[in-house]
Amino acid sequence: MNRRKNTPGRGNKDQSERGDKKPIRSGGKSKSYSEKGDKKSFRSDGKSKPYSEKGDKKSFRSDGKSKPFSERGEKKSYSGEGKSRPYAEKGKKYNPKSKFKITRKDGPKKPASDETRLNKYLAHAGIASRREADELIRTGLVSVNGEIITEMGHKVKPGDEVKYNGAKIHQETKRYVLLNKPKDYITTVSDDRGRNTVMNLLGKACKERIYPVGRLDRNTTGVLLFTNDGELAKKLTHPKHGIRKIYHVHLDQNLKQADFDKIKAGVTLEDGKVSVDEVSYVSGAKKNEVGLEIHIGRNRIVRRLFESLGYKVTKLDRVVFAGLTKKNLERGRWRFLTEQEVSTLKRLS
Numbered sequence: 268m269n270r271r272k273n274t275p276g277r278g279n280k281d282q283s284e285r286g287d288k289k290p291i292r293s294g295g296k297s298k299s300y301s302e303k304g305d306k307k308s309f310r311s312d313g314k315s316k317p318y319s320e321k322g323d324k325k326s327f328r329s330d331g332k333s334k335p336f337s338e339r340g341e342k343k344s345y346s347g348e349g350k351s352r353p354y355a356e357k358g359k360k361y362n363p364k365s366k367f368k369i370t371r372k373d374g375p376k377k378p379a380s381d382e383t384r385l386n387k388y389l390a391h392a393g394i395a396s397r398r399e400a401d402e403l404i405r406t407g408l409v410s411v412n413g414e415i416i417t418e419m420g421h422k423v424k425p426g427d428e429v430k431y432n433g434a435k436i437h438q439e440t441k442r443y444v445l446l447n448k449p450k451d452y453i454t455t456v457s458d459d460r461g462r463n464t465v466m467n468l469l470g471k472a473c474k475e476r477i478y479p480v481g482r483l484d485r486n487t488t489g490v491l492l493f494t495n496d497g498e499l500a501k502k503l504t505h506p507k508h509g510i511r512k513i514y515h516v517h518l519d520q521n522l523k524q525a526d527f528d529k530i531k532a533g534v535t536l537e538d539g540k541v542s543v544d545e546v547s548y549v550s551g552a553k554k555n556e557v558g559l560e561i562h563i564g565r566n567r568i569v570r571r572l573f574e575s576l577g578y579k580v581t582k583l584d585r586v587v588f589a590g591l592t593k594k595n596l597e598r599g600r601w602r603f604l605t606e607q608e609v610s611t612l613k614r615l616s
Contacts, residue, residue: 489585
């Protein structure tokens with residue numbers, strides 16, 4: 268195989284014959300930067316130009332000293348006197364109203380009025396709630412010092428004689444009584460058929476006239492509250508306040524999982540949908556015992572709920588009402604609420 272010989276003039280030209288630019292001068296030395304066509308960065312005396320001559324923006328004054336911050340265009344962080352603010356002043360939170368002085372006229376405070384709105388007076392006397400009292404006033408059933416009052420907002424002074432339906436009203440001490448209701452007692456103040464009422468169980472608990480808050484069926488047992496505080500009673504029974512009630516339900520058969528899920532999702536009855544807050548099987552018991560939390564106050568709502576699904580309630584016990592329980596209270600017994608319990612009830616409502 269013939270190999271191509273390296274002959275002059277064919278692919279083996281030296282650098283001087285290729286036409287390349289000569290990087291080396293005749294003296295064998297490399298050109299200086301100033302001779303290469305680059306922009307000159309040196310002065311004629313060979314020294315580097317100072318920053319002020321390079322075209323940069325001047326950051327020095329004529330005297331060669333650096334400008335203070337106040338001359339550089341930055342925002343001043345000094346006070347008007349040229350002094351830095353003390354740390355205590357720097358750490359203060361910004362108050363948009365600090366620039367404005369609010370002056371209030373000092374004058375004698377108005378003394379607290381002893382007057383009470385008439386509807387509030389009736390509610391505190393245990394006659395009715397404030398809303399119901401407004402209706403009693405509007406219909407002319409209330410008089411003050413012998414004069415029938417029909418206007419809303421009328422105020423009662425200490426010593427005024429207030430009558431409702433011809434009978435004088437006395438301001439009573441508020442009473443709050445909790446009963447663990449047994450079976451075979453109806454929730455009413457009196458019964459024309461001579462049946463046992465819950466009032467028979469209280470006996471002479473107090474001299475004030477107290478009333479049951481809400482209702483429990485004749486065969487339903489558990490927590491039942493009594494009071495002469497009409498305004499509080501109204502709030503505790505109104506659905507919008509969502510007062511918590513828990514029932515222990517016994518059924519005639521085990522509750523199926525499918526029906527359990529229906530109750531949890533909500534069951535529609537003839538008077539509307541029943542939405543429960545919580546439902547669960549009772550721990551350690553058979554599937555025919557169910558715990559039910561609800562805030563709806565419709566008549567026989569728990570019994571009708573299970574009857575709509577084909578179950579019969581054999582026993583129904585209310586174990587919690589507005590945070591009150593029957594703990595340490597035997598069936599058929601009652602007790603007064605503590606101040607703490609009363610305070611909690613008023614906050615709930």
